[in-house]
Amino acid sequence: MARGLTLLVAALVVYVTPSVQGTSHLSFSNASVDITRSGCGVDKLCVETPDDCAPDGTDSCLFVSVVAAAPVAPNGTMLSIELSGNSIGYIALGLTANASEGNTMLFVCGNDNGFFFRTMTLNNTDAALTGNEEQVSDIRGTVNGTLIKCEFNITSVNTTRSRSSEATTSSILLGAGNTNAMTLLPFSRMLNSGPLNLADPASNLIRTTTAAPSVNATAAPSVNATAATNTTMPNSGGAVQPLAVLLLLSVLSLAVMLREGGCG
Numbered sequence: 038m039a040r041g042l043t044l045l046v047a048a049l050v051v052y053v054t055p056s057v058q059g060t061s062h063l064s065f066s067n068a069s070v071d072i073t074r075s076g077c078g079v080d081k082l083c084v085e086t087p088d089d090c091a092p093d094g095t096d097s098c099l100f101v102s103v104v105a106a107a108p109v110a111p112n113g114t115m116l117s118i119e120l121s122g123n124s125i126g127y128i129a130l131g132l133t134a135n136a137s138e139g140n141t142m143l144f145v146c147g148n149d150n151g152f153f154f155r156t157m158t159l160n161n162t163d164a165a166l167t168g169n170e171e172q173v174s175d176i177r178g179t180v181n182g183t184l185i186k187c188e189f190n191i192t193s194v195n196t197t198r199s200r201s202s203e204a205t206t207s208s209i210l211l212g213a214g215n216t217n218a219m220t221l222l223p224f225s226r227m228l229n230s231g232p233l234n235l236a237d238p239a240s241n242l243i244r245t246t247t248a249a250p251s252v253n254a255t256a257a258p259s260v261n262a263t264a265a266t267n268t269t270m271p272n273s274g275g276a277v278q279p280l281a282v283l284l285l286l287s288v289l290s291l292a293v294m295l296r297e298g299g300c301g
Contacts, residue, residue: 070187121185141210147185152185194235
């Protein structure tokens, strides 16, 4: 009897612990989940599809925001997640070092006669899903029709494992899938962000630098010295020559006329 009571108390302690394992039996609900774009690019890293869509349910939008705490060795970084999207089954956030090989940590928020949460491992080669035990805490979620919203903390993240890059560098995958009696059907990937620094809220913003307009270095047209030499200007010698010829002809004609008159 005493042994049975001890086991019951231990089971209750495990159930109410603030950090829970993401196994399939967990189910949570919290009507206060409110996810907006406020703070995107400044206080939190936001990734969504389609671009710049609103996660408040006014349009179709698959959205995630990430806030990273300072890394703590050897456990990695704690991430605070907001996830929102439309699905008749589940929506999911994936974190991976390389989306084309290895595995992805998949965090699932779903609806199967009520909100549920689960963590999975996605094989990036064959897309197989298997359950895992990623540490998560403070799970909150709501379902309104097909709109699923959830918030949770991932208590220790290091997707890089043994790689030399920053521990907060990861590709974000967003997608959805259907369920069948709480069984997750294949994950359909809708977005792959490529490598991002999860600790930098602006790491996925396009930074453009506007170059100063270049100075037109075309040289001023050179003066054609030959043309200037040959140009006839008023009162120049070139303009006088025809008048001098005409005067000379007149003088010669007058001389001829006078000579003929003298001879007569």
